[in-house]
Amino acid sequence: MTQNEDIELFASGHRACAGCGEGTAVRQILKVAGPNTIATICTGCLEVVSTGYPETAWEIPLIHAAFENSASVASGVEVALKELGRKEGVNVLAFGGDGGTFDIGLQALSGMLERGHDITYICLDNEAYMNTGIQRCSSTPYGASTTTSPSGKYSIGESKQKKPIAAICAAHGIPYTATANIAYINDLKKKVKKAIETEGPSFLHVFAPCPTGWRHGSDDTIEIGRLAVQTGVFVLWEAVDGDICNLKVTVMPKKRKPVEEYLKRQKRFAHLTEEDIAKIQQEVDEKCDRYGLPKRE
Amino acid sequence: MTVKITIGAINKEHGSSKKYKTGGWRSVCPVVDLEKCISCYKCYDYCPDAAIKKIEDGIEYDLDYCKGCGICAAECPVKAIVMVKEEK
Amino acid sequence: MGEQKSMTIKGNMATAMGAKLCRPNVVPAYPITPSTLFPEKMSEFIADGELDASMINVESEHSAMSACIGASATGARVVTASASQGVALMHEMLFIASGMRLPIVMAVGNRALSAPINIWCDHQDTIASRDSGCLQFYAENNQEGLDLMINAFRIGEDERVLLPVIVGIDAFVLTHTIEGVKVPAQEDVDDFLPPYKPKHGTLDHRDPATFGSFAPPEYYQEFKFEQTKAMEDSRDVIDEIFADYANRFGRDYKKVSTYACEDADVILLTMGSMTGTAREAVKKMREEGKKVGLAKLTVYRPFPMPELKDILSSAKGVAVIERNISPGSTGAVYAELAGTFVNEKKRPLLKNFITGLGGRDTLVDTFEEIYDKTIEVIENGEVKVLVEWIAMNEEVMR
Numbered sequence: 001m002t003q004n005e006d007i008e009l010f011a012s013g014h015r016a017c018a019g020c021g022e023g024t025a026v027r028q029i030l031k032v033a034g035p036n037t038i039a040t041i042c043t044g045c046l047e048v049v050s051t052g053y054p055e056t057a058w059e060i061p062l063i064h065a066a067f068e069n070s071a072s073v074a075s076g077v078e079v080a081l082k083e084l085g086r087k088e089g090v091n092v093l094a095f096g097g098d099g100g101t102f103d104i105g106l107q108a109l110s111g112m113l114e115r116g117h118d119i120t121y122i123c124l125d126n127e128a129y130m131n132t133g134i135q136r137c138s139s140t141p142y143g144a145s146t147t148t149s150p151s152g153k154y155s156i157g158e159s160k161q162k163k164p165i166a167a168i169c170a171a172h173g174i175p176y177t178a179t180a181n182i183a184y185i186n187d188l189k190k191k192v193k194k195a196i197e198t199e200g201p202s203f204l205h206v207f208a209p210c211p212t213g214w215r216h217g218s219d220d221t222i223e224i225g226r227l228a229v230q231t232g233v234f235v236l237w238e239a240v241d242g243d244i245c246n247l248k249v250t251v252m253p254k255k256r257k258p259v260e261e262y263l264k265r266q267k268r269f270a271h272l273t274e275e276d277i278a279k280i281q282q283e284v285d286e287k288c289d290r291y292g293l294p295k296r297e
Numbered sequence: 298m299t300v301k302i303t304i305g306a307i308n309k310e311h312g313s314s315k316k317y318k319t320g321g322w323r324s325v326c327p328v329v330d331l332e333k334c335i336s337c338y339k340c341y342d343y344c345p346d347a348a349i350k351k352i353e354d355g356i357e358y359d360l361d362y363c364k365g366c367g368i369c370a371a372e373c374p375v376k377a378i379v380m381v382k383e384e385k
Numbered sequence: 386m387g388e389q390k391s392m393t394i395k396g397n398m399a400t401a402m403g404a405k406l407c408r409p410n411v412v413p414a415y416p417i418t419p420s421t422l423f424p425e426k427m428s429e430f431i432a433d434g435e436l437d438a439s440m441i442n443v444e445s446e447h448s449a450m451s452a453c454i455g456a457s458a459t460g461a462r463v464v465t466a467s468a469s470q471g472v473a474l475m476h477e478m479l480f481i482a483s484g485m486r487l488p489i490v491m492a493v494g495n496r497a498l499s500a501p502i503n504i505w506c507d508h509q510d511t512i513a514s515r516d517s518g519c520l521q522f523y524a525e526n527n528q529e530g531l532d533l534m535i536n537a538f539r540i541g542e543d544e545r546v547l548l549p550v551i552v553g554i555d556a557f558v559l560t561h562t563i564e565g566v567k568v569p570a571q572e573d574v575d576d577f578l579p580p581y582k583p584k585h586g587t588l589d590h591r592d593p594a595t596f597g598s599f600a601p602p603e604y605y606q607e608f609k610f611e612q613t614k615a616m617e618d619s620r621d622v623i624d625e626i627f628a629d630y631a632n633r634f635g636r637d638y639k640k641v642s643t644y645a646c647e648d649a650d651v652i653l654l655t656m657g658s659m660t661g662t663a664r665e666a667v668k669k670m671r672e673e674g675k676k677v678g679l680a681k682l683t684v685y686r687p688f689p690m691p692e693l694k695d696i697l698s699s700a701k702g703v704a705v706i707e708r709n710i711s712p713g714s715t716g717a718v719y720a721e722l723a724g725t726f727v728n729e730k731k732r733p734l735l736k737n738f739i740t741g742l743g744g745r746d747t748l749v750d751t752f753e754e755i756y757d758k759t760i761e762v763i764e765n766g767e768v769k770v771l772v773e774w775i776a777m778n779e780e781v782m783r
């Protein structure tokens with residue numbers, strides 16, 4: 001990983017929405033991974049915005065096959081590289097969105113982690129099926145209004161808690177698991193580097209706000225990501241060998257902001273009452289206590 | 298743009314998305330005051346579209362691709378970037 | 386030429402031996418009855434150092450075909466095996482393997498589809514994948530299973546083709562039945578099958594390519610046309626490579642092979658292992674003076690329309706005997722054969738017989754009954770009932 005980081009391996013001209021968090025994430029991840037990288041992606045926003053024939057935004061080899069199998073396609077790539085004597089010095093990255101990772105691709109991902117492939121799996125999480133029009137998935141947080149979990153007289157919006165995907169992956173005992181966030185690029189890049197340098201499977205859960213689906217300003221993408229960390233809604237941590245009892249929080253907010261500051265900037269949470277917000281705050285507080293984060297301001 | 302198709306839709310024209318100028322999407326345009334710019338390159342790092350180039354003592358925009366999202370202006374620690382309404 | 390070794394082996398072992406002789410690099414597979422012996426044997430070959438390859442013991446058939454796609458796109462020679470529900474589960478990925486023009490070879494132990502669950506012989510699993518863009522070959526016996534595997538790699542990897550190939554061997558009747566098989570020498574297979582060196586694209590950082598593009602309406606139809614053209618072009622390639630195989634190894638394959646068809650009034654059209662019994666039935670009926678012949682469909686995709694026209698047009702009636710049914714229509718082969726003849730002035734009457742589903746035995750009696758019913762059609766000069774189910778267990782019918 002000694003390449004010039006100014007080289008763009010995810011080229012301009014891709015059709016992601018203005019202010020798309022995934023655009024920043026993929027650009028920065030590929031800067032770390034470098035040109036000696038083969039990537040797989042699953043069906044979804046990333047595939048649609050970057051591979052429209054006859055163009056491609058990818059400067060590295062890329063394969064998209066279907067929605068649920070980025071991990072198993074990557075498994076085939078990795079084993080083939082080894083068999084053909086071409087794996088040395090080559091990184092295999094498997095990208096998945098939250099739908100392709102938390103939901104439809106979870107089985108393939110579990111298989112990939114269990115089999116011990118030398119692959120870095122990266123979930124780009126924007127907390128719903130955005131490409132198909134903002135339908136809820138098991139990554140959608142409690143209280144978010146989506147097109148299939150709309151808020152209404154009898155509905156708070158999404159009624160279930162977000163699935164703890166990184167902990168589930170870590171529980172496979174994989175060498176390296178981490179959560180990251182596009183607002184914290186140095187932390188993200190360090191983790192990508194560690195994941196790639198780690199022999200065997202690693203999992204990165206990357207928080208990537210979506211102005212279209214979360215209904216915030218396109219200029220607010222980074223600030224929303226930052227607030228998710230500062231409020232404790234999304235905790236940045238890493239764990240070695242799946243030991244989540246001894247995980248390390250890598251970005252520790254000095255003081256924790258109230259969740260309201262995070263929620264109020266996104267129209268997907270606009271319907272929440274003070275009581276709803278208090279409930280979410282209580283849950284975040286309990287979670288942050290478990291992670292050893294500071295008390296709320 | 299029309300091209301001859303390839304076997305299995307395998308596309309060797311890597312990075313060819315650059316042929317499509319997303320700058321046309323823009324309704325507001327970033328303007329940087331290089332006097333204020335401290336070359337921290339946060340705007341460069343956060344840009345989802347690789348539309349900011351590092352230059353000596355500052356940055357310059359590639360307006361062919363800038364979609365006008367405004368992340369750069371929002372994240373500039375010294376408020377050196379402003380978004381102005383696009384003249385069309 | 387090296388000597389061909391005589392072995393007495395199960396059908397799954399025959400397809401595994403065939404695959405091993407082709408020196409695959411990667412074998413992603415998921416066990417399913419009746420194909421399990423295939424991944425077991427491939428694992429053994431690797432464990433014993435007889436094959437330099439890697440197994441990927443995936444967690445589902447969907448991932449098996451997905452890993453095949455990843456490995457094949459990386460430039461590896463790839464083989465897998467499956468059956469029944471497994472083929473159904475990977476259905477989506479078969480279309481993608483073909484659309485990306487990846488010459489993956491898959492041995493299928495042809496088995497019925499649920500529900501009700503049934504593990505025995507039936508062709509519904511691969512017939513349901515007929516539109517996926519994979520070539521499909523069906524073996525009559527274990528020797529054919531082995532030989533067709535070797536041919537499958539050479540045909541699928543041919544630059545004029547570049548498509549996946551499915552080799553079907555009937556569940557239990559072949560997969561688990563021991564038969565004598567001649568196994569070609571490794572050096573002769575090496576000579577027949579050059580290493581896989583794809584020129585159309587490989588996942589390689591030295592020449593970056595995007596696989597699996599999103600194709601808008603102005604391109605999609607052209608991609609499908611090209612993929613279909615490759616399937617059309619495979620017709621001549623199959624003939625050429627079958628002939629080369631016959632020259633080298635002495636076993637002559639045809640898309641459709643015939644027995645006693647020359648002067649036959651009635652021709653029975655079969656696929657897979659039932660052909661052996663059908664041949665016995667035809668022999669017996671010929672001895673009784675009945676003018677009956679037998680045509681065996683070895684290649685189902687591409688569907689051999691010209692060959693079938695040549696062979697069948699002189700008959701008065703053709704009995705299309707199938708181990709599959711499309712509810713609400715006919716058996717798959719029947720409908721396609723009817724399409725083959727629809728514009729022909731000289732054409733036989735076609736009658737469809739569904740039998741042998743879920744492992745129902747197809748006996749000599751069965752074929753005699755089919756012959757009688759076809760003669761009846763010829764005498765009446767019309768086909769009153771297109772589809773007739775044969776060898777029903779009347780005792781259990783409601």
